[in-house]
Amino acid sequence: MRFIVGLPALLVSLLLLGACSQSDAPVLDQQLYVWQRQWTPAHEAALKGSRADFSTLRVLALQAFPPAGWSRARIDPPLLKRDGRPLIAVIRLDGQLQALDQEQVTAQILQVIDDWQTRGLTLSGIEIDHDAGNARLPAYADFLIHLRAALPSSLPLSITALPAWLDSPQLPALLATVDSSVLQVHAVSDPRRGLFDPEQARNWAERWGWISEKPFYLALPAYGIALLPDSGGAPVVESEVTLERGGERRELLADPQELSQLAKALRKDRPAHLAGLIWFRLPLANDRRAWSLTTLGAVARGDALSSKLDVSFKAQDGLYDITLGNAGNLDSPWPARLLVKASGCEGADALAGYALQQSADLLTFTRLRDGRLPAGGQRAIGWARCANIDQGGSHVDP
Numbered sequence: 001m002r003f004i005v006g007l008p009a010l011l012v013s014l015l016l017l018g019a020c021s022q023s024d025a026p027v028l029d030q031q032l033y034v035w036q037r038q039w040t041p042a043h044e045a046a047l048k049g050s051r052a053d054f055s056t057l058r059v060l061a062l063q064a065f066p067p068a069g070w071s072r073a074r075i076d077p078p079l080l081k082r083d084g085r086p087l088i089a090v091i092r093l094d095g096q097l098q099a100l101d102q103e104q105v106t107a108q109i110l111q112v113i114d115d116w117q118t119r120g121l122t123l124s125g126i127e128i129d130h131d132a133g134n135a136r137l138p139a140y141a142d143f144l145i146h147l148r149a150a151l152p153s154s155l156p157l158s159i160t161a162l163p164a165w166l167d168s169p170q171l172p173a174l175l176a177t178v179d180s181s182v183l184q185v186h187a188v189s190d191p192r193r194g195l196f197d198p199e200q201a202r203n204w205a206e207r208w209g210w211i212s213e214k215p216f217y218l219a220l221p222a223y224g225i226a227l228l229p230d231s232g233g234a235p236v237v238e239s240e241v242t243l244e245r246g247g248e249r250r251e252l253l254a255d256p257q258e259l260s261q262l263a264k265a266l267r268k269d270r271p272a273h274l275a276g277l278i279w280f281r282l283p284l285a286n287d288r289r290a291w292s293l294t295t296l297g298a299v300a301r302g303d304a305l306s307s308k309l310d311v312s313f314k315a316q317d318g319l320y321d322i323t324l325g326n327a328g329n330l331d332s333p334w335p336a337r338l339l340v341k342a343s344g345c346e347g348a349d350a351l352a353g354y355a356l357q358q359s360a361d362l363l364t365f366t367r368l369r370d371g372r373l374p375a376g377g378q379r380a381i382g383w384a385r386c387a388n389i390d391q392g393g394s395h396v397d398p
Helices: 002-023 042-050 077-083 102-118 134-150 163-167 171-175 198-211 256-268 293-301
Strands: 029-034 056-065 069-072 087-093 125-130 157-161 180-184 216-221 224-228 236-238 250-253 274-280 309-316 319-326 337-350 354-358 362-367 378-389 395-397
Touching: 029 042, 029 216, 042 077, 042 293, 056 077, 056 102, 087 102, 102 134, 125 134, 134 157, 134 163, 134 171, 163 171, 163 198, 171 198, 180 198, 198 216, 198 256, 216 256, 256 274, 256 293, 274 293, 309 378, 309 395, 319 337, 337 354, 354 378, 362 378
Parallel strands: 029 056, 029 274, 056 087, 087 125, 125 157, 157 180, 180 216, 216 274
Antiparallel strands: 056 069, 224 236, 224 250, 309 319, 319 378, 337 362, 337 378, 337 395, 354 362
């Protein structure tokens, strides 16, 4: 009888302990890649706006590309020092490099560390970003062992990793050489298939957690690219820098709603050893192919996402400036049409991106090309000189 009475109490105790364990589990860390090769004054506002939501900055520091050789990112050390967040320097070694000269590469990395420390920056880690093919993973592991021996013992070493490595029996040995890894789950296959697949990303993360015995992070996209046709049929990728090339551009953009759902699912049911998410990349005010910082922060926090488009008018002596605004926290495509009730119009016109059709009591602005209005942003779409505009009679079609 005592056994029967004690069993429910024991089960309740176990459930309470389980609930406590779940509530005491560490939160899913959120970090940011800062990937601009040339820093500008826009970085100050972007870093300031990101402080509340992202714990750590992973900053592009050094690149090696064939045949261009070595290139340093022109960072702003005083700005990073004032920011004060943990700082990880990322070394990009292009996958097309024929081989990694251990001595030369290590010397370059040690010089970066010394230069950054001389400028008053305290590093919290080094990340190596090298897209090695599976056949080259043993040589890559040898390089990492060499680099680890040369680095200060207190400085953590991590690598950017590819899902293709999951099929290699060399992966456990490679992961044993570093303190953590960053699994990149965006832009890892044919770009014509898209930037990102959330279901596939979740599957890769689960598999990585089964193999890795050390903490790992997921690198997630908060940006877009354009695909341009090439004479050979293969697409050319245009990202931050506009390419001087003709042909129709096919825009691909990571969907904030998809990424938000994935991040929530990962928080609720975390793969083994997953330590956090790293978003690519810190958006600047003039970054036309990155989510706005407002949208990125909302996704990172798990906020409900929505766009709130409206039309506003600024009048002076019968001349109305017509502006489209987005008061929501989700970046929005330009709407297909905007209808404005107006009367007694002597003249009107649309600005770039829209065409105007005018009738006796209606101005219709029709989208000519695609574009995005960032969360919290505004865009002038036209003007009109009218006797009256019904400011409550305007309508925005998605």
